[in-house]
Amino acid sequence: MHRNQLDPPTRPAVMARPEGKTMKSIVQDRYGPAPEDVLRLAETDRPTIRRDEVLVKVHAASVDRGTWHVMAGLPYPIRLAGFGLRRPKYANPGRALAGTVEAVGADVTGVEPGDEVFGIGSSSFAEYARAHADKLAPKPTNLSFGQAAAVPISGLTALQAVRDQARVGPGQKVLIVGASGGVGTFAVQIAKAYGAEVTAVCSASKTTLVSALGADQVIDYTRADVADGTIRYDVILDIAGNRRLSHLRRALAPRGRLVIVGSETDGRWLGGMDRQLRAQLLSPFIGQTLGTFIASENSQDLITIRELIESGKVTPAIDGTYPISDVSAAIHHMLNGRARGKLVISVQPT
Incomplete structure (x- = not known):
């Protein structure tokens, strides 16, 4: 999956926020180390995608140590890395996801509505999330959406x-x-x-x-x-x-x-x-x-992992699955050091 700026548009730009369309999403307005103090579940507008973006209907997301860093804004250099200086730039700290492509922008090639994908997007603790095509890959055929969401980061x-x-x-x-x-x-x-x-x-x-x-x-x-x-x-x-x-x-x-x-x-x-x-x-x-090192987020390496998973050489280890309303509890479980493998957030049924 990639974006090719040289190809002429084959479809108009997709506005993925039709009139009256809303969704459930975790919302964060300020930084803080305690998830219950800064995260809340709310009804929000669906994201609008740009010409080079993909709208994903999120079935599952996952929590990792980076989730806490993005949420807390600590250490401070993470804010300089594009997550917002004084307040969070994104609606919530979720990034890893697995789901179904809902819509694509005019400059996106190699991915179509209906495709099952996994990868990295923005504010993935929500029913819909934006992502770049070059950070998505086809979901491993032998994994559920929940298992696939545990993989990307x-x-x-x-x-x-x-x-x-x-x-x-x-x-x-x-x-x-x-x-x-x-x-x-x-x-x-x-x-x-x-x-x-x-x-x-x-x-x-x-x-x-x-x-x-x-x-x-x-x-x-x-x-x-x-x-x-x-x-x-x-x-x-x-x-x-x-x-x-x-x-x-x-x-x-x-x-x-x-x-x-x-x-x-x-x-x-x-x-x-x-x-x-x-x-x-x-x-x-x-x-x-x-x-x-700093990990590179790219679809080619996601495809490499997908091949390892489909060959049976790698299987995501899932410690537990939490509903989207319990994101704070999942983050606490990760922070206390008791997790065995990954923690998955179930966003909506397949």
């Missing part, structure tokens, strides 16, 4: 961490810290699909899940130290682990790669990015490669 992050940043290949020893969360559950499966020997780190209550996803070894971080010198790993993915760089380096092979994925703190200005910056500054002076 966490799946893209995991794919790009494993394939592009860590360059995982057959036979490599890979350590995944934070393997039971949204990104971690995808990373375990994708690393296995790329032929790695995967050691996963999580809490004792989540070891059964992570083993079922295909991890070769699972370590309860409360009982064992992965940096005790017993094993040196070719790749370490630190997903929200917040471990000291010196500690992680003791577990990393002399020419190994450390990829920091997230690892946020509650800091208002840097929010954990200081550790990522230190890693990047240190990396040129040592044999190990230390770094981080």
Whole structure:
């Protein structure tokens, strides 16, 4: 799916807000760390799409750590990234979605009304949401809308961490810290699909899940130290682990790669990015490669994940499903660290 500015329009621009058309949507007027204080369910107008956009009838959305950052406006640099300086730019912090294309703009090619899609849009905690075609892909045929909505953001992050940043290949020893969360559950499966020997780190209550996803070894971080010198790993993915760089380096092979994925703190200005910056500054002076990245939201990688899912190599791990009226409860469940995999928001029946 792509937009081609050189093609002549084949249809008029679609105005996706007909007279009198409304929808249910989560609405946010101000930033705040507590979802129950800033999010509410309301009746609003349906979005109007531009010539290069798609209107998606949202069947399901999902919650991830980024949902909280967008909602809270923290750390502050996220506001400079286009989410609004003093108040939220978008109606709500939802982004991942799965649904049916309702309408397309005049400059959009490769997608038509009625197509079942999954991907990333704007304000997806709503019955309808805007999206760009180059951030959508056909929904995996073997997934429900709810399962598909769990994939886009966490799946893209995991794919790009494993394939592009860590360059995982057959036979490599890979350590995944934070393997039971949204990104971690995808990373375990994708690393296995790329032929790695995967050691996963999580809490004792989540070891059964992570083993079922295909991890070769699972370590309860409360009982064992992965940096005790017993094993040196070719790749370490630190997903929200917040471990000291010196500690992680003791577990990393002399020419190994450390990829920091997230690892946020509650800091208002840097929010954990200081550790990522230190890693990047240190990396040129040592044999190990230390770094981080910002995930790219694009349809081609969504298609790659779709192929992994349809081949049976990757399956989204769903911890629970919440109705749109309980978005706040889903965010709280994610924040308390008890989630096993992804949390899905059911918006409307298929």
